[in-house]
Amino acid sequence: MTSFDLTGKLAVVTGARRGIGRAMARALAGAGADVIGVSATLEASGSDIEKDVAAAGRTFEAIRTDFADPEAVRALGADLAGRKRPVDILVNNAGTIRRAPAAQHTDADWELVLQVNLNAQFTLTRAVGAAMVARGQGKIIFTASLLSFQGGINVPGYTAAKHGITGLAKALANEWAPHGVNVNAIAPGYIATDNTQALQVDPVRSRAILSRIPAGRWGTADDLAGATVFLASDAASYIHGAVLPVDGGWLGR
Template sequence: MNAFDLTGKLAVVTGARRGIGRAMARALADAGADVIGVSASLEESGSDVEKDVVTAGRTFEAIRTDFADPEAVRALGAQLAARERPVDILVNNAGTIRRAPAAEHSYEDWEFVLQVNLSAQFALARSVGAAMVVRGRGKIIFTASLLSFQGGITVPGYTASKHAVAGLTKALANEWAAHGVNVNAIAPGYIATDNTEALRRDPARVTAILDRIPAGRWGDADDIGGATVFLASDAAAYVHGTILPVDGGWLGR
């Protein structure tokens, strides 16, 4: 049997409209999973991610939820947990970033980033994870960051949130591993997405970043797909509480 086969599984991917989230959804569908995509601005039908999933021969459902709205996120969690068809895989990928020097980083930006990147992630994992614990099986995958390990520059809110996501991953794994629920995270390296556009427009930062990546290139969103399928599959049955870097070797430099 193929331990990476996800046929018959239902995956929820947040932040699925573009970038890493879209690539994760596509990879899961290619491995056999049906997908529910969630995003604040996801089209009800005809989105690029829907086309990806349907092309892979799987079903797709779109849900629009604003992760900056705590009540909306809690309602989403309750709705997903109560579905007749249970969620087998939850990919907590939705996130945001605000860039400003720490002394100029507004409280509004701090609270916004922490809500989207951390509080919303906990709320969704809490509801869906509780249902998984009752069933005795399930996979939860968070999107962490290189800034789950490092401090970064001019992104204090983002760094704090991603350090916390790494800690939350381990805390939930400690509680739920014995109940058949795997909780892990992927830490993408420097991936060419909208979130890194500002960096890629800065010649000095681009040079400094590339000089440190042993692979010699920025990552593509599809580079995250294999790790997603692995952590969502039976191949990772004994993997709990890990933060898996997919970074071209950055952290090893």
């Protein structure tokens, strides 16, 4: 269907170097979008995601930005919002996690996770989203989490940030929907990535997680591809403020 065609669109994907972000960027390129990939450790050239995008016949630009640095995030937002070629799709996927029981969760870990996973998301989206509002069109997708709905274990900062992300997506949707800008979120389930490695190798936790997933398996990063393209496309033009779980049925259990 042409409503899913992203040919000629420019997508910015944060946290694009690996895992879910790489899969999202690859999916958008496969649907026709050119991609700007952003990550704290992204290679200037020759990265795996650059190769993915090139293989789809689309252009790729790498930007290295540390989302723990507020000034760097503000500079990134100003750069992207001020370009001659406007950003059509913004995927806010960059994130980090720190695991420790709440009673031992340090201020430094709390502040880092909230900065990278929530504060930076707002700062970047404020800049790029304002330009979209001025143009009267744009698609913004946040990466939420199952911990946008639940409390989790030993990840209080991450849980607080991901709850914040769903609220932010809804708040921005309320303001920007009248201006042709769609703001939504995807909530991945338990996806086999570096962020969940500690859970995957813990036989007790891994077994408990798998026993609750109706699909009977950990998700893969590519399981997010369809939802990403959908929310970035004209097929989702009347969807605002939604949080779409891609979780193998976890929340329905």
